Amino acid sequence: xxxxxxxxxxxxxxxxxxxxxxxxxxxxxxxxxxxxxxxxxxxxxxxxxxxxxxxxxxxxxxxxxxxxxxxxxxxxxxxxxxxxxxxxxxxxxxxxxxxxxxxxxxxxxxxxxxxxxxxxxxxxxxxxxxxxxxxxxxxxxxxxxxxxxxxxxxxxxxxxxxxxxxxxxxxxxxxxxxxxxxxxxxxxxxxxxxxxxxxxxxxxxxxxxxxxxxxxxxxxxxxxxxxxxxxxxxxxxxxxxxxxxxxxxxxxxxxxxxxxxxxxxxxxxxxxxxxxxxxxxx
Numbered sequence: 356x357x358x359x360x361x362x363x364x365x366x367x368x369x370x371x372x373x374x375x376x377x378x379x380x381x382x383x384x385x386x387x388x389x390x391x392x393x394x395x396x397x398x399x400x401x402x403x404x405x406x407x408x409x410x411x412x413x414x415x416x417x418x419x420x421x422x423x424x425x426x427x428x429x430x431x432x433x434x435x436x437x438x439x440x441x442x443x444x445x446x447x448x449x450x451x452x453x454x455x456x457x458x459x460x461x462x463x464x465x466x467x468x469x470x471x472x473x474x475x476x477x478x479x480x481x482x483x484x485x486x487x488x489x490x491x492x493x494x495x496x497x498x499x500x501x502x503x504x505x506x507x508x509x510x511x512x513x514x515x516x517x518x519x520x521x522x523x524x525x526x527x528x529x530x531x532x533x534x535x536x537x538x539x540x541x542x543x544x545x546x547x548x549x550x551x552x553x554x555x556x557x558x559x560x561x562x563x564x565x566x567x568x569x570x571x572x573x574x575x576x577x578x579x580x581x582x583x584x585x586x587x588x589x590x591x592x593x594x595x596x597x598x599x600x601x602x603x604x605x606x607x608x609x610x611x612x613x614x615x616x617x618x619x620x621x622x623x624x625x626x627x628x629x630x631x632x633x634x635x636x637x
Contacts, residue, residue, distance in 0.1 A: 365406075367434070367438035367441055368406045368409065368438050369406045370434070371406075371410075371431065371434050371435055371438060372403060372404055372405065372406035374431060374434075375403060375404055375410070375415070375418055375431070376404045378418065378419065378422040378424050378427070379400075379404070379418075379422055381422065381424075382421070382422035382423055382424070384421070384422065385397075386400040386401050386404070387400075389418070389421055389422070392417075392421035393414075393417040393418060393421050394417070403418070409435070409438075410435060412432045412435065412436075415428055415431050415432050415435055416428045416432070419431065441597065441598050441599070441600075442595055442596075442597055442598075443595055443596045443598070444594060444595045445495075445499055445594060445595060445596065446499050446500075446501060446594075448596065449495075449496070449499055449501040449502075450501060450502075451502060451504075452496075452501065452502040452503065452504030452507070452508065453492055453495070453496065453501070453504060453505070453508035454504045454507040454508040454510075454511050456508075457508050457511035457512050457515065458511050460515060461511075461514070461515050463583060463587075464481075464515055464518045465518060465522065467524065467583040467584055468523060468524060468525070468584055469524075469525050469527075469582075469584050469585075470524065470525070470526045470527065470528075470581070470582065470583065471527045471581075471582035471609070471612045472526070472527070472528045472529070472579075472580075472581050472582070473528075473529045473530075473577065473579060473580055473611075473612060473615055474528075474529070474530050474531070474534055474579045475530075475531040475533070475534065475576045475577060475578065475579060476531075476534065476537065476578075476579055477491055477534060477537065477539065477579070478530070478534060478548060478552070479528060479530075479579070479581075480512050480515065480516070481515070481516050481518070481519060481526070481528075482516075482528065482551065482552060482555060482563075483512065483516075483548065483551075484544075484547050484548050484551045485509055485513060486540060486543075486544040486547060486548070487539060487540060487544055487545075487547070487548040488509045488512050488513070489505055489509050489540075490539045490540030490544055491539050492505050492508055492509060492512075493505060494539070519555070519558060519560065519561065520558075524560055525560050525561075525562075526558075526560055526561045526562065527562045527564075527612075527616075528561065528562065528563050528564070529564045529565075529566060529612070529615050529616060529619050530563070530564070530565050530566070531565075531566050531568075531576055532565055532566060532567050532568045532628055532632075533568065535549060535552075535565070535628065535629060535632035536632050536635065538636075542636040542637070543636075545636040546633055546636040546637060549629050549632055549633045549636070550633070552629050553626060553629055553630070556622075556625065556626060562621065563621070563625060564616060564619030564620065564621045564625060565619060565620055565621075565624075565625045565628045565629070566615060566618045566619045566620075567618075567620060567628065570618040570619075570620075571618065572618050573614045573617055573618065574611055574614040574615055577611060577615075578590055578591060578592060579591045580608055582605070582608055582609065582612060585605060585609065586600065586605065587599070587600055587605070588600075588604070588605050588608045
């Protein structure tokens with residue numbers, strides 16, 4: 356089990372770069388000659404062909420035209436956009452603030468029937484209270500140095516949480532016990548958030564498991580990931596969101612979720628862990 360969230364995105368970038376390299380070789384051009392025809396440096400040609408620099412749509416069109424293969428540009432542009440959707444930098448996604456990114460997720464949440472969510476760092480958005488979401492989003496905005504639209508972003512995130520109560524959805528959520536104790540905001544914010552977790556434990560569509568810190572494990576703690584049905588896995592890293600659609604990799608995350616579930620407690624034991632954590636914030 357590799358569980359490398361970057362592998363699919365990297366493979367897509369590499370495949371595109373290799374195809375561009377084949378076009379250059381078929382046209383019998385050196386990197387320098389290609390650069391002259393495109394109006395850029397030889398080093399840029401090398402970086403694109405080596406998959407070290409992601410080309411823009413305009414770069415691909417210029418490359419294909421220089422190689423006498425303009426007819427192939429539309430397909431390669433489409434492949435480039437697919438690769439871009441697999442790996443999205445947070446700074447790029449949040450370049451106009453966080454509200455738009457929250458709104459863009461709503462259709463995905465509405466059409467997903469089975470959610471499997473694992474978080475090792477923070478409470479997932481669907482289960483956040485407004486004060487907790489505000490504290491978390493403020494940290495993210497300040498760290499990324501992106502526009503501040505916190506009030507609108509939090510309101511949109513809360514609107515998305517309606518899927519917990521509407522439609523035919525089921526939710527399986529796993530949290531590492533440490534999530535209950537990571538302080539985001541003041542003690543009142545944390546107590547309110549933990550109290551909210553206690554309240555959602557009774558939702559019929561939700562299964563909430565807590566993995567105790569002392570639990571015996573069959574798999575190590577992972578970065579947060581969200582499984583949307585069996586088709587898409589969204590993995591959250593510090594700098595980017597990685598979207599995995601390859602069936603073999605999605606299967607790895609399904610297996611990982613099942614293994615993590617073996618270490619989790621549910622129902623009354625989970626409630627006890629949440630109440631224990633709450634005492635630290637009273």
